[in-house]
Amino acid sequence: MKKLIAALLTGVMTLSLAACxxxxxxxxxxxxxxxxxxxxxxxxxxxxxGVFEPSTGDSASGGKKEILxxxxxxxxxxxxEVGGKTYNVELVYAxxxxxxxxxxxxxxxxxxxxxxxxxxxxxxxxxxxxGPKFEEAGLAAIGVTCTNPNVxxxxxxxxxxxxxxxxxxxxxxxxxxxxFSAKKAYCLGENGNEYDQGLVAFFTKVFExxxxxxxxxxxxxxxxxxxxxxxxxxxxxxxxxxxxxSIAYAKQIMEQAxxxxxxxxxxxxxxxxxxxxxEATKDTKLQLYVSTFYQEGGSDTFDKGIKDYxxxxxxxxxxxxxxxxxxxxxxxxxxxxxxxxxxxxxxxSPDKGAIKQAIPGVTWDGVSGSIAFxxxxxxxxxxxxxxxxxxxxxxxxxEKVQTGSGN
Numbered sequence: 540m541k542k543l544i545a546a547l548l549t550g551v552m553t554l555s556l557a558a559c560x561x562x563x564x565x566x567x568x569x570x571x572x573x574x575x576x577x578x579x580x581x582x583x584x585x586x587x588x589g590v591f592e593p594s595t596g597d598s599a600s601g602g603k604k605e606i607l608x609x610x611x612x613x614x615x616x617x618x619x620e621v622g623g624k625t626y627n628v629e630l631v632y633a634x635x636x637x638x639x640x641x642x643x644x645x646x647x648x649x650x651x652x653x654x655x656x657x658x659x660x661x662x663x664x665x666x667x668x669x670g671p672k673f674e675e676a677g678l679a680a681i682g683v684t685c686t687n688p689n690v691x692x693x694x695x696x697x698x699x700x701x702x703x704x705x706x707x708x709x710x711x712x713x714x715x716x717x718x719f720s721a722k723k724a725y726c727l728g729e730n731g732n733e734y735d736q737g738l739v740a741f742f743t744k745v746f747e748x749x750x751x752x753x754x755x756x757x758x759x760x761x762x763x764x765x766x767x768x769x770x771x772x773x774x775x776x777x778x779x780x781x782x783x784x785s786i787a788y789a790k791q792i793m794e795q796a797x798x799x800x801x802x803x804x805x806x807x808x809x810x811x812x813x814x815x816x817x818e819a820t821k822d823t824k825l826q827l828y829v830s831t832f833y834q835e836g837g838s839d840t841f842d843k844g845i846k847d848y849x850x851x852x853x854x855x856x857x858x859x860x861x862x863x864x865x866x867x868x869x870x871x872x873x874x875x876x877x878x879x880x881x882x883x884x885x886x887x888s889p890d891k892g893a894i895k896q897a898i899p900g901v902t903w904d905g906v907s908g909s910i911a912f913x914x915x916x917x918x919x920x921x922x923x924x925x926x927x928x929x930x931x932x933x934x935x936x937x938e939k940v941q942t943g944s945g946n
Contacts, residue, residue, distance in 0.1 A: 586626045586889045588879055589649035591659035596637025602661040603858040605683055608872025611848045619880050622887050639668035646672035655889045658875045663687030670694045679895035683875045684868050691916040698898055698916040707830050708741030710923045710941050711806050715779045723752045725777035727768050730757035738783040738808055765795050783808035786815055793819035814864040821933040833870035834924045834937045838906040874905030
C-alpha cells in the first residue's frame with residue numbers, strides 16, 4: 540500500500556521538503572540534555588526516546604519550539620509503566636541541522652544511541668532524508684509537524700500525527716472563498732522550495748477547480764525585497780495573498796506589506812504560526828490568517844502548564860523566542876511524547892520492533908485533538924485551526940475550526 544501511494548504521489552505532484560523554517564541559536568536546554576544523554580548508556584530501568592529535530596540552521600526556531608513540548612511532557616510524565624515495571628523515560632537529542640544533507644548522520648546518531656523510537660522532525664525534508672536510516676535500523680519514527688505526504692509514503696517505519704499539505708491547502712482555499720468571497724488569489728513562494736511550491740500547487744488546484752483565478756510568482760532564495768511582488772498582487776486586484784513561506788521570509792513580507800499599506804488579506808500555512816511573524820504584524824493594519832494545529836484556549840490545563848514551564852525556565856523562554864506565546868508545534872511536540880508513551884505501553888516492552896508493531900493501533904486524545912493512524916501511517920485528522928493575528932494586542936485570535944470541505 541505504501542509503495543503504491545509513494546508512486547502515485549511522485550507521479551502527480553511536486554511535494555514539499557520542509558514544513559517550516561527560521562533562524563535562531565540552539566536551545567541551551569536541548570543541548571544540555573543531549574550532552575547528558577551522550578555521557579553514558581541507558582540502564583535497564585531507562586527507555587530512551589530519540590528526538591530528531593533541528594536546533595541549528597534555518598528551521599531552528601520551529602525545531603526548538605517542538606522540542607519544548609516534548610521536554611515539558613517529559614517533565615510532567617518522566618516515567619512509563621511497562622509489564623508491571625516502572626521505567627524512566629530519557630529524551631536523547633540529535634540535531635539534524637535543518638538540512639537534508641545533515642539529516643542522515645543525525646538519524647544514524649540516534650540509531651547508535653539505542654533509542655526505542657524517534658520523534659520528529661520539524662521539517663519534511665530532513666524527515667525524508669533521515670527516514671531511510673530509521674527504516675534500515677528497524678526503528679520507528681513518529682513525525683510531529685512534517686506535513687509532506689512523502690514522509691510516510693514508501694517508508695513503513697515513519698508515522699506522523701499532523702495533517703498533510705494537500706489537506707492544509709484545501710482548508711485555506713475553501714476558507715478564502717468563504718470568508719472573503721475570493722475570486723482571484725495571488726500566490727507567492729520561494730523558487731525551488733518544494734514545501735512552498737507544493738502548497739501553492741495544491742492551493743491552485745482547489746481554488747481553480749472552484750472557478751477562481753490564481754496568479755503565482757516565485758522569488759529567489761535569499762531575496763529580501765518583496766515590494767514588486769506585493770505591488771503586483773495589489774495591481775492585479777487579488778482578493779487574497781497566499782504565501783506559505785518560511786518564518787524568516789514571512790516576517791519580511793509582513794513588515795514590507797505594512798509599509799506599503801497592503802490591505803489584501805494574507806493566508807499562511809503552518810510555518811507562519813510563529814511569534815516572530817506575529818510580532819511583525821503588531822500595530823499594523825495587516826490581515827493575516829494561518830492554518831495550524833493548535834490555538835491557545837484549546838486546553839486550559841495545557842496552556843497554564845506550558846506557560847508556567849516557560850516562565851520558570853530561562854532556557855525554555857529562550858527556546859520559545861523570549862515570550863510565553865504558545866506555538867502550535869509545541870502542543871504537537873507535547874502530544875507526540877504521549878503518543879510515544881502509549882506505543883511503548885501497547886508494545887509491553889522497550890523493544891523497538893515491538894513498539895513499531897504497536898504504533899498503528901495507538902489512539903490518543905491529545906491537546907491538539909484525537910490522534911489515530913491510517914494504513915499509510917498518517918494521522919487521521921479532518922480539521923485544522925484557523926487563527927488570525929490580532930494586530931492591536933500582538934496575539935493570535937481564534938477564527939474557526941475548518942475542514943477541507945469548507946465546513
